[in-house]
Amino acid sequence: MSSLIDRTSVARRRTPLNRSQIAGFWGAWAGWTLDGMDSFIYALVLTPALTELLPRSGYAATPANVGLAGSILFALFLVGWGLSFIWGPLADRFGRTKVLAGTIFTFAIFTGLAATSHNVWELAIYRFIAGVGIGGEWALAGTYVAESWPEDRRKMGAGYLQTGYYAGFFLAAALNYTIGVHFGWRAMFLTGAVPVVVAILVLLRVKESEKWQKAEARTVQTKPLREILGPTYRRRTWVACILLTIAIVGLWAGAVYEPSAVIQLATKAGMAKNDAIRTASLATGLLSIATILGCLALPPLAERIGRKKTLAIYFIGMAVAIVGSFGWAFYLPNGLAPFIAWLCVLGFFGGNFALFSLWLPEQFETRVRATAFAFCTSFGRFVGAGVNFLLGAAVLHMHTLGVPVALTALAFVVGLFVIPFAPETKGEVLPQ
Template sequence: MPTTLDRQISATRATKTPLNRSQITGFWGAWAGWTLDGMDSFIYALVLAPALTELLPRSGYEATPANIGLAGSILFALFLVGWGLSFIWGPLADRFGRTKVLAATIFTFAIFTGLAATAHNVWELGIYRFCAGVGIGGEWALAGTYVAEAWPEDRRKMGAGYLQTGYYAGFFLAAALNYTIGAAFGWRAMFLVGLFPVVVSIMVLLRVKETDKWERAETAQPHVKHESSLKAIFNAQYRKRTIVAAVLLTVAIIGLWAGAVYEPSAVVQLATKAGMDKHDAARMASIATGLLSIGTIVGCLALPPMAEKIGRRKTLAVYFVGMAASIALAFGWAFYLPNGLVPFIALLVVLGFFGGNFALFSLWLPEQFETRVRATAFAFCTSVGRFFGAIVNFGIGAMVLNMKTLGVPIAITAVAFLIGLAVIPLAPETKGQELPN
């Protein structure tokens, strides 16, 4: 028979630490920023074809499918380079605090997304997307760092999963906007909607309290206050885990972004082959994106309990295997079927679920670094992946141009996840450990 003490301990474990008003407001500010970040990122994928169809002739190039594919890859690569340069936000956040710098990232990507609506040629669009990428790239690192530090220990793991759903809710929001505003008013209106995050950045700046962990670190370690946090993540203590985390994030970014960015174009091609007109094919791409987003949100929510049960490394391995299989089957098999639209979209839902692997990094990266370098490490590791992602996207664009097909080049990116599986054992297992101070 359980004793009174046993029952008290059981009840304590079953009751989560309540969140205070500041923690709730801060989470919703970070989540809204991450949602609008995802919306902004995927707007480009959805309006790629109509935007380049209009802008390429104005830039002196014929708007052929091959040129649209190549120009789209180059512009997305520039966007990823902007993402890569976003590592600058990490040291700023470790030096000046999480909330102010988080607001600055949101403000940056919102302004330059809105300016993309004014582009007269592909060069202007590329510059605006590059600058928006710098802002977007910093938001994830700072939002993830904020939630990890602000939420109590018994809630922060699920908080990482909840936070990551925002990015894919943004995909869903972008799809809904494309289905309505984009279909009615065109691609420029879609970019103008991207100005809305300015409101969120103001809210974050004015209403969200700085994390106690960062404030304590500032006062408790005056001797390291001015030490370079970027240099610190490559000292003997952190060098290995910094490199391994950067490699794993590179794998995740290459695989998911290759599939997600080209997904609307693939669906449009399959829908057209199935007999749909241009308007209906665009709407089908929006529906497919919404289903992909729902699958990813479910994957994000399923991940933290799995990571707590079987550990961080095994969970990432499961998700990487799922990503490799779904990308290879969707783009290497279903894309080439005579009636491949339905099986392709079904596989997109599976791909979306395993694309929830990004939630693990929101949970796992903060556990590997102490407070004074946490934002820098998070920003650096995500930025490295984006640089390599840019290089891979140049390669994909060249392959699409030379092979005259979209499916095989994307399917080949599944190999990246096999490389990731070999690297996972080198990462530290932090299951059951508290967030370091």
Template sequence: MPTTVDGQTSATRAKRTPLNRSQITGFWGAWAGWTLDGMDSFIYALVLAPALTELLPRSGYAATPANVGLAGSILFALFLVGWGLSFIWGPLADRFGRTKVLAATIFTFAIFTGLAATAHTVWELGLYRFFAGVGIGGEWALAGTYVAEAWPEDRRKMGAGYLQTGYYAGFFLAAALNYTIGAAFGWRAMFLVGLFPVVVSIMVLLRVKETDKWERAEAVHPHVKHESPLKAIFNAQYRKRTIVAAVLLTVAIIGLWAGAVYEPSAVIQLATKAGMDKHDAARMASIATGLLSIGTIIGCLALPPMAEKIGRRKTLAVYFVGMAASIALAFGWAFYLPNGLVPFIALLFVLGFFGGNFALFSLWLPEQFETRVRATAFAFCTSVGRFFGAIVNFGIGAMVLNMKTLGVPIALTAVAFLIGLAVIPLAPETKGQELPN
């Protein structure tokens, strides 16, 4: 027998504002761009060993495991620096609109990912990955800003969770491509697949309407067109919010990227230790990446309802605790077990779930800044963490080289989440508040 609560819930669902065609097309364009962004990011982790094994000798270096690890860390750090420089897209989007600049970010990372397939030396590959990073880094800020502004108030929070699943669907797609195309045709074919997002960028540019919020802000505040939005996010109104959000994103990026990027290498080592040949070990890495991605997608979808029930700060605290525990256990414990492959992969699923903490930033950051500086704030806060992530990645590479082990250096990144837990209370709680104009 239906209760009053059931009736109220059904009524609430029935009253949910329907999406128009532009909002639907815009979401799928942003989601597809974010999916292909995630695919592009993770392609590098999956093809790291074969690509560097071929390119290091052509660059004058022996393709030893130590050199592959060190070069991989350096190239990934360069990618993160490019990703960090992507804050340039935010002011452009606040000045010229969300959709055109979103399309430009997708186009940029697609072109340079495709060019990576033509690399003849490690340095060429590093250069292409740097510029791909500039494009990839901007996509999240622009996609998150677009969905927050374009979707109705009663749907935008869940929209943030839906959007964030795209990045990890990209991980899954990269793993599937590596399992098929990569295994059959090699690492260059994997980078060539990265050209596909050009189609998405054209669709976004031609078919998606600019958000009403941005257009209204432009009409109401024409005098701020030439005011620096970067300066505005550090005024008295926003300074604390900007700094705290940047610190929290730094924590998230250091932890998740350390775990996710080195996960295929760790699985390959454990699979080889378990007696698998190189081919089967590479396929096992793809399967493990798929499980990591599924866990993260579930975590992204579970997060918005939790954030609405217990608030943004408590939700992030739960996810940070989960990340710290799963990274420490996976890389500090399971990695060193005599038969650690199965428990390591099981912990990767848990790590993936709590890695869904990034969905909170897609929901939370737009709520903290008004429309005229929203894209700039989003892009800046996400970019700062990438610069620090690059520094930490250099440190991880050096530790791996000196300690001659992968597990302990990655496990130590769990400490970053403990720092994040101390910072969370400084952030504003925006539960129940509408997106500011």
């Protein structure tokens, strides 16, 4: 009884957030939400956009060509994400909030421009540059929240922040259910320009974290990229890169192909085109809600059993869910309902990304933190680009998307052997 009272009193004594910390969190969360919305808009409008643009580019809009072109465009998008590591050194040099606003401006403007595409090549260029902006937002938002929130609250702050990305999935699904169905894919891309307003608010209302200001004041010259690849940080940098690569390959394969898979299953079940699109939007909404729950469940679990064991549990869940959805339910005679049920499991364990928002800042000092975060996330996106290209080729060769996506579950099995090499930071404070 007394231990319960002690825990309750500790919870009540949590450091209160000041106005700047609250505004900063919501600015970062909103940017991350709209980042998620912009990035997932592409998955939702992939089929209708390419069906229109492929013939204008000299190619037949067959299901195989749509699948291959979609994978190539998504690979280019991931390459843009990979190049987003440039934002990290900029943030370590000039501050988190200014560069964070710059990432939001970039992905918002070029997502909006995608609505003007006349052919596949223009769409590819716009998505590539939008990817550069989208890729930088997570690293800077995660770094900012970790540094600005009090030590006793930053772990849950990481979980709260990560929910934004999947709230963006939900928002994209809601927009597709309403705007997309009635006004088409170009209108969906136009909604992606809205985050420009958030970027302006971030610039005007959010202050720099005190940790960065202090580190910047005492640092004369630093080469953060060289430092994170040097003797002190080399091992943890590369282990984090591998683990993030696995998370990106697995979740993105499932999330990107989920709408197309649901549309195929809904059409097979006899639904009309618009009803199939609405069903895909509803399935995406369920996937998003499940992922948000996974993000919120993760920080308390990581505090209780440690970062490494928590990630192992989530990786096992991802492997099982990918096989269950794309490897089994997708091929059932009436597989729509079982597939959507498995998507909820896939979504929950897809919350593993919240661990990296919590864990990466704990592994690096302030002067190199943004660079390390950006580098580790970007590395995985380069590899993810190659894997998605191979997936597209496999879909074209096998004439099905279920088995190729299901095979990405193997990446999480590999991840279980890599996790032991990562540092355990449970109970440690954020390095200065």
